[in-house]
Amino acid sequence: MPTFFDSIGNSISGSLLQDIALWALQSIPGFPPIIQTVHILGIAVVMSSIVLLDLRILKLAIPSQSLPEIIRRVMPCFWLALASNLLSGSFFVFARPMRYLNNPVFLWKMGSLLSVVLITFTYHQLSKREHDFWQANTWRILASRLMAVLSLAAVLLLCTGGRWIAYIEYLHYPLWYVEPYFDGTKYTFWIAVENWGLSQIIAATNWFPALETVHVISASLLVGSIFWVDLRLLGIAATTYSVSVLNRELIPWAWGAFIFATITGLGMFITRASGHLQNPAFQAKGMLLALAGANMAYFHLALNRNLSQWDGDKEPPKQVKIAGFMSLILWSLVMLAGRWVGHIV
Numbered sequence: 098m099p100t101f102f103d104s105i106g107n108s109i110s111g112s113l114l115q116d117i118a119l120w121a122l123q124s125i126p127g128f129p130p131i132i133q134t135v136h137i138l139g140i141a142v143v144m145s146s147i148v149l150l151d152l153r154i155l156k157l158a159i160p161s162q163s164l165p166e167i168i169r170r171v172m173p174c175f176w177l178a179l180a181s182n183l184l185s186g187s188f189f190v191f192a193r194p195m196r197y198l199n200n201p202v203f204l205w206k207m208g209s210l211l212s213v214v215l216i217t218f219t220y221h222q223l224s225k226r227e228h229d230f231w232q233a234n235t236w237r238i239l240a241s242r243l244m245a246v247l248s249l250a251a252v253l254l255l256c257t258g259g260r261w262i263a264y265i266e267y268l269h270y271p272l273w274y275v276e277p278y279f280d281g282t283k284y285t286f287w288i289a290v291e292n293w294g295l296s297q298i299i300a301a302t303n304w305f306p307a308l309e310t311v312h313v314i315s316a317s318l319l320v321g322s323i324f325w326v327d328l329r330l331l332g333i334a335a336t337t338y339s340v341s342v343l344n345r346e347l348i349p350w351a352w353g354a355f356i357f358a359t360i361t362g363l364g365m366f367i368t369r370a371s372g373h374l375q376n377p378a379f380q381a382k383g384m385l386l387a388l389a390g391a392n393m394a395y396f397h398l399a400l401n402r403n404l405s406q407w408d409g410d411k412e413p414p415k416q417v418k419i420a421g422f423m424s425l426i427l428w429s430l431v432m433l434a435g436r437w438v439g440h441i442v
Contacts, residue, residue, distance in 0.1 A: 102198040109194040118191035130436040136185040137317060137432055140256060142178035144321030146171035147217055148252055151245040154231075159346045162338065164231065168224050170334060175217060202265055206258030212251040216244050256314045264306040287371040300368035312361035316435070319354035320428050322347045330396075330421025336411040341404060378437035385434055389427040396420045 109115055121128055150167055152158035159167070190197045197203045220241070224230050231241040290296060299305050326343050328334035335343060366373055373379045400417055407413050413421075 102204075103195075106194040106198040109191055114191045115194065118188045121188055122192050127437075130440045131433065132185045132188055133436045134429075134433040136182055137313065137436065138320070138429060139178040139182035139185065140259075140313070141317040141320040141324065141432070142174050142181075143213075143252065144318045145324040146175040146178070146321075147213065147248060148318065148321065149325075151249045151252075154241050154245040158350060161342055161346060165224070165228060166337065168221065172217075172221055179214065197262070200262055200265055202258050202262045206255055206262065209251045209255035209258055213248060213255060216248045216251065220244055220248075253314070256317070257310050260310040260313055261306055264303075285371070287374060290367050290370040293367065296367040296370075299364055305365065305368065308361045308364045312358055312365065315354045315358035315361065316432065319351050319358055320432065322351035322354065323424060323428060327421040327424045330413055330417050330424075332412045332418065339408045340413070340417075341408050373438070376438055376441050378434050378441050382431060382434035382438065385427055385431045389424065389431060392420060392423045392427060396424075 121132075149158060150164075150171055153160075153162060153164065153167055220231075227233070231237050299308065325335050326340070326347055329336065329338070329340055329343050396417070400414075400420060407417070
């Protein structure tokens, strides 16, 4: 098997594909974090489509939405996100083929991706045979729930593999604890934070990539949950459901994901607290988070007062559409700023 991937890597090395990928990554200003953001937003779309579909099958989320309608609505989004992620990820693979094709974590990621695609394709194709195909009898219901569990597991493995590709040495040399070093020197507050025992343990061990993995998954689920609410506010998608229903069924998932993203984000922040506070990308991310929060507060405190007047309308008022549009833009920019943090040292 390694010989097979070596041959693929060798065929890409020195090819036109590698030249194009290297040119884009090295010559276009800001291209690496931008294309990584596109990749992560694609993951967010997967979270808002396949993951929510799986949770609906397991009766853990969006109970008011019918399965046939969800399938019709989310499948185009999933296939579009898949194509986008294959394209955005290919730049890095083509640029350094041997780094990826010789990396067991990359192969783990590709295996997980193939599993997600096969399960999704099978479920989708069989659902076309008849209306409510998966609810026709007990065996089909059990089969659909098993597929949902396997799909969720594959998505989690896929996202985990995507983050651990860059941390392969942590798998070869696992280290879950180090003895914090302290020489008695007095530091400024934020430097002192970096020298906490917890900060040093996270920075020097497997805890950092583990926290980053949960952070990316949580952020993707957060944006993915908000995605459908925003599209509904714009009158673009899920218009068969009222805004209040989508808020009730999706926003709790967004808050849960936000809590996990905040906790894991703080865990990573304390490892380089002083550096992050001086990082313009981190500063921009904080400002954008505040703006996204203010936009959400404006919607819930001001626009929600008259919700009963337009709750079921397919075309919400102009102010509501603006709030939905601003939410989509701001959360996308938050993701972009988050990727820039690691590119500004």
